Amino acid sequence: MLKEYNFKEIESEWRVWWEQNGSNHTDINSFKPKYYCLDMFPYPSGSGLHVGHLRGYTLSDVWARYKKMQGHNILHPMGWDAFGLPAENDAIKKGVHPSKVTKDNIAVFKKQLRSLSTCYDWSREISTCEPDYYRWTQWIFLQMFKQGLAYQKEMPVNWCPSCKTGLANEEVVNRECERCGTKVERKQLKQWMLKITQYAERLLNDLSKLDWPERVKEMQASWIGKSIGAEIIFTSQSQITGETITIPVFTTRADTLFGATYVVIAPEHPLVKELTKPESKSYVMEYIASSIQKSDFERTVGDKEKTGVFTGNYAVNPVTNKQIPIWVADYVLIEYGTGAIMAVPGHDSRDFEFAQKFNLEIIEVISPDGYPSSETHLSLESPCSPLTSPQTLPPLSSPQTLPPLSSPQIPSPLTRGDKGGLQSAYEGDGILINSDEFNGLTVEDGKKAITKHLEIKKLAKFDIRYKLRDWVFSRQRYWGEPIPVVHCQKCGIVPLNETDLPLLLPDVKKYEPTGTGESPLAGIPDFVNTFCPKCNEPAKRETNTMPQWAGSCWYFLRYIDTKINTLPFSPKVNEWLPVDMYVGGIEHAVLHLLYSRFFVKFLYDIGALTFDEPFNRLFTIGMVHRNGAKMSKSKGNVVSPDELLEKYGVDTVRIYELFIGPPEQDSEWDDNGIEGVSRFLKKVWRIAYENLNESFVPTPLMDKRRHQIIERVTSRIEDFRFNTIVSALMEYTNFLSEQKEVDKNSIETLTLLLAPLAPHIGEELWQKVLKKKNSVFDQKWQSFDKDKIIEQEVTIAIQINGKLRGTLTLPLDSTENEVMEQAMKEANIEKYIINKEIKKKIYVKNKILSLSI
Ligand code: ANZ
């Protein structure tokens, strides 16, 4: 008797059953091997989750269930990244207090995730804006402060005029605020900083320990940006005291020192005033004022025209002893290296562009084959236009004749300009030329030799620099963790006593940003005015709050025991972490994923943890697109899961989420595709209820197919090829549906393999059709027999009325029916039999099928 596939009925039935059985509860102390499967917790925005967001949550849920069936004790928790700009902006838009908005949004998110029947252990839910939680975020900050890793600094920050707050470099994308898209400005502010740079080398090196997508590791490595090079000293004269002053520059190309024809210092360089000739002062100062307004991005991006001014002063090139002009230009950044460079226009395209614009000397010192590109180097002697350089030009040194070459060769036309001279900077590898005693060395040897040569004279040293900057850790906003320090006139910055944590975020009416560079907390006298924990005199509280990322840097440590209130995390954290599988978006490659690693390394260093990497394995889930654009509310192409769940049920939606494409890639949401998945589950249902015959003995082919599907699904799950698992199961289901009767083993296998993807139908078939006790998720994952999956094939001749009409390649031991069925699918054979009565069939197994018609 066919019972209809009524997903509503079975889905609500099993959901209640799982809840009553505590199926998703994790016993931290179980003896089974642990497995920590974690999703990046969401920030609960106002618009709820769309089907694009649900893709990752579905995937991690399938993975968690699969690992459970493999015998692991699964920790699969969920929580909320509740502090920070998104919630606050949403609150301001709605005119509702952020705490209320956050609570409401969390309720919506939670309902949505539950409706997907994700197997989260909700008893471990956390929210970063709860005092019980942020108390420990503040505690970690205090530990960093005590270790000298949190400090204050006056600095130009990226300022979002719309969010009215400073942003970290990582939060600025294409010089726009990552959150709201407004163009970022520069503003001088006193900021709290975290010394993440102290961990640069370890953050870089330890990437090799991680089973992460190469792409993410590369993104982190280039964000950390290690450069091996040298610091080289150029000397000049102070225009104030007349004394010799040194200008250290950082270079990765010490080999090109003979080609350094000018020096550039950043506009913010502390020596600017001292180096500038009095008569150049006015325009130099004017230039500086205009350039410090620009963001680093505007200053350094390639397609922007280079600007700069000549200081009127010269420096000495330490190897040539030539006087070379000192310029101020904003393509040199104060925060990198030493804030000053030796410019080598022959071999650096930025310098080349600059030198061409301002008529500066270009000397070729590296050549691919050891031969110069022309007899004379390029030296523009025409005076440059008054439009581009209002300042006096440095005298150009006279063109040098190149040393004669020992064995003349014909220059390769590929690397040489037709008119002679460099047509552009040559940045490739090669041999040193025009470099006196160093001629003939390779680039690599040249770097070493020149640096060593100057090292003896104390004019150079080998040096390593990182692009990574310290983390701007304060925001001038309301909705964040208050920074737990006070400012005392007598004692300076004083941390709160740990026992006084949490420092509660005061409940206020006015939480809009002030735009003055001060947090709204500064306007609350009750909060601001306090007493110094050290001397008890009146003091003022810090009013900046922590950034969005603070709470998410360590939340994964808290899940082990979310109630503990004597420590930030349970000591069992060392048994349960690192996280075994972390699933989330690639957009977190350099923000959250780097900050979390930093926090964990710090906690390791102070002895709070025994491991120093938070996430062993990372899976980055691709975005869902629709109508050619990334699914997002602003694009108006969002599909809400609610309707689909109502129409098709949870199991179908879950499977479709996985079916749309390879999970690590962006995939297009096809509104019609879900129908096919729905038909698939109905077919599974029908086979189980209609075709199952418990006493039926499966054919060898059925047995083989059963082993094959176990192998296929298992290996594809292991490789995270979830979309192809679905297609394999569909294929298998089609195969079973072609059999008149299906044995119990086949249905059991299908049920067990399908259950992690479609938990309700899995549980239903397991308990109702196969009449098992216990949950399907308490079963062991199926194993297969290696010998049985080998596809042995034979060629079978098809004879009709004594004539050979074709051959078929089929699995060994195919039955007569299977051969017949296949024969009917071959047009060449079918045409002889269609609409004819078959009078006689003789089948010789694995050899021939002979038909008489
Ligand atoms: C001379 C030179 C010759 C350079 C040459 C490059 C090529 P990475 O690899 O990114 O570390 N540089 C140093 N400090 C800078 C600053 N504060 N702002 C802008 N540019 C700076 O790049 C190192 C190179 O970037 C350095 O090596 C320096 O230019 C420049 F054929 O020195 B180089």
Ligand code: ZN
């Ligand atoms: Zn004090």
